Amino acid sequence: xxxxxxxxxxSIWYREVIEDPYQVIAEYFSYVxxxxxxxxxxxxxxxxxxxxxxxxxxxxxxxxxxKMIESVMNAAFIINHEKxxxxxxxxxSDAFNKNLYCGRYSSHTDWDYFPRSISMxxxxxxxxxxxKFFKYKEIGEWKNVMERIFEYAITDASFFEGGLVFDALSVxxxxxxxxxxxxxIDVREVTHVGGMIKNRF
Amino acid sequence: xxxxxxxxxxSIWYREVINSPYQVIAEFFDAAxxxxxxxxxxxxxxxxxxxxxxxxTNPGDLLFHFKxxxxxxxAAYLINKGKMKSPLSIGKENAFNPNLYCGWHxxxxxxxxxxxxLSFEEYRNPYLVFRRFFKYLPLPEWxxxxxxxxxxxxVKTSLSEIGIDIDTLRIxxxxxxxxxxxxxxxxxxxxxxxxxxxxxxxxxxx
Numbered sequence: 384x385x386x387x388x389x390x391x392x393x394s395i396w397y398r399e400v401i402e403d404p405y406q407v408i409a410e411y412f413s414y415v416x417x418x419x420x421x422x423x424x425x426x427x428x429x430x431x432x433x434x435x436x437x438x439x440x441x442x443x444x445x446x447x448x449x450k451m452i453e454s455v456m457n458a459a460f461i462i463n464h465e466k467x468x469x470x471x472x473x474x475x476s477d478a479f480n481k482n483l484y485c486g487r488y489s490s491h492t493d494w495d496y497f498p499r500s501i502s503m504x505x506x507x508x509x510x511x512x513x514x515k516f517f518k519y520k521e522i523g524e525w526k527n528v529m530e531r532i533f534e535y536a537i538t539d540a541s542f543f544e545g546g547l548v549f550d551a552l553s554v555x556x557x558x559x560x561x562x563x564x565x566x567x568i569d570v571r572e573v574t575h576v577g578g579m580i581k582n583r584f
Numbered sequence: 585x586x587x588x589x590x591x592x593x594x595s596i597w598y599r600e601v602i603n604s605p606y607q608v609i610a611e612f613f614d615a616a617x618x619x620x621x622x623x624x625x626x627x628x629x630x631x632x633x634x635x636x637x638x639x640x641t642n643p644g645d646l647l648f649h650f651k652x653x654x655x656x657x658x659a660a661y662l663i664n665k666g667k668m669k670s671p672l673s674i675g676k677e678n679a680f681n682p683n684l685y686c687g688w689h690x691x692x693x694x695x696x697x698x699x700x701x702l703s704f705e706e707y708r709n710p711y712l713v714f715r716r717f718f719k720y721l722p723l724p725e726w727x728x729x730x731x732x733x734x735x736x737x738x739v740k741t742s743l744s745e746i747g748i749d750i751d752t753l754r755i756x757x758x759x760x761x762x763x764x765x766x767x768x769x770x771x772x773x774x775x776x777x778x779x780x781x782x783x784x785x786x787x788x789x790x
Contacts, residue, residue: 475693552752
C-alpha cells in the first residue's frame with residue numbers, strides 16, 4: 384500500500400517535507416509559467432530522443448528545473464492522496480472564461496495560458512489529471528524516469544543508444560497534463576504565494 | 585531540383601493526381617474531424633513504438649487513415665511550392681475568435697477545434713507550418729516514416745526493437761501541426777467540399 388510519505392523516500396533532488404502542497408505549486412508557478420514549462424520540457428525530451436545535449440547556458444539551471452518539477456510531483460502526490468475534487472462548478476461552456484485559466488504574468492496572454500493537453504473533463508476537475516498521472520506510474524517509477532531524462536539531457540547519448548525503452552509520447556502528455564492541472568489549481572484555488580497576495584492586475 | 589510531381593513518385597497509398605490541394609484538405613476533414621485525426625496519429629505512433637498492436641479499430645481503418653494523411657501531405661507539398669502567406673491580419677487579441685478556428689462539424693465544440701500544438705506565429709500564418717514540415721524532412725523521407733509507422737503499428741515488435749531510431753516526439757508534433765494548420769486553412773479559405781457548400785449553421789459554443 385502507498386504510504387503518505389512515499390514522496391520523501393523516493394525524492395532525488397527535492398527532499399523537503401511538504402506542509403502545504405498548494406504553496407509548493409504556487410511557488411513553482413512564481414518561478415516559471417506554464418507556457419515556459421511546456422516549451423522547456425518539450426525541448427528536453429526532443430534532445431534526449433536524439434544524441435544531443437540539451438542546450439542550456441548552465442547545466443545547474445536544468446538541475447534546478449528538475450528539482451522544481453519534482454517538488455510539484457511531490458505536491459501532486461500528497462494532494463492525490465487526499466482524493467480531492469474541484470470545488471468549482473464548471474460547465475463546458477465556461478471553457479474560454481479567462482478567470483479559469485489565466486495566470487498572473489503580465490507579459491503573458493490568454494494564448495500562452497490556455498491549456499493544450501488536458502481534456503475537457505480534466506479542465507473541469509484538474510484533480511483527475513493527478514489521479515491519472517499516478518495511475519500510469521507509481522511515484523517511485525516517475526522519479527526513475529525523471530532521473531534518466533535528466534541524465535540523458537546532459538550527455539550527448541540518446542535513450543535509443545543507451546538501449547532504454549522510452550515511451551516519449553505518454554511521458555510527455557502525462558507530465559504536461561500534470562503541470563497544466565497544477566496551473567489550473569493554482570489559478571483557481573491559491574490566493575497567495577508565501578503570504579504575499581498574488582498580483583491580479 | 586524538386587519537381588512539381590514529386591508527390592506522385594513518392595506516393596505509397598494515395599496515388600491520385602491533385603488538381604486542387606485545398607479540396608484535398610476539405611475532403612480530409614470531411615472524412616474525419618480534427619479530434620479523430622489528432623488521436624489516430626497519437627495511437628498509431630504509440631502502437632509503432634511499443635510492443636502493442638494497433639487495436640483501436642480494424643487494421644483497414646489504420647491504413648485508410650494513413651492514406652488520408654498521405655493525401656494531406658501531398659496537398660501541403662503542392663501548396664508549399666506556391667510560397668503562400670496568410671492574407672489575414674490576426675493579433676493576439678482576436679486569437680480566440682471562433683471564426684478563425686471553428687470547423688463545421690456539429691458534434692464538436694470550440695474547445696475541440698482550438699489548435700493545441702501551433703505557436704501563435706503558426707496560428708497567424710499556417711503556411712509557415714508546411715514550410716517547417718518539409719524543412720524537417722523532405723517529401724520521400726516523410727513517406728518512409730509513415731510506411732514504418734503503419735508497418736510497426738500492426739505488429740507486436742516495436743520500431744526500436746529492430747533498431748529503427750524514430751524521433752517519436754518530433755514526428756508527432758510535425759504531423760499534428762500539419763493537420764492543425766490544414767484545418768485552419770480549411771476553415772479560413774475553403775467554402776465548399778466537391779461543389780457542395782459547407783455547413784455554416786451555428787456550432788455549439790464551447
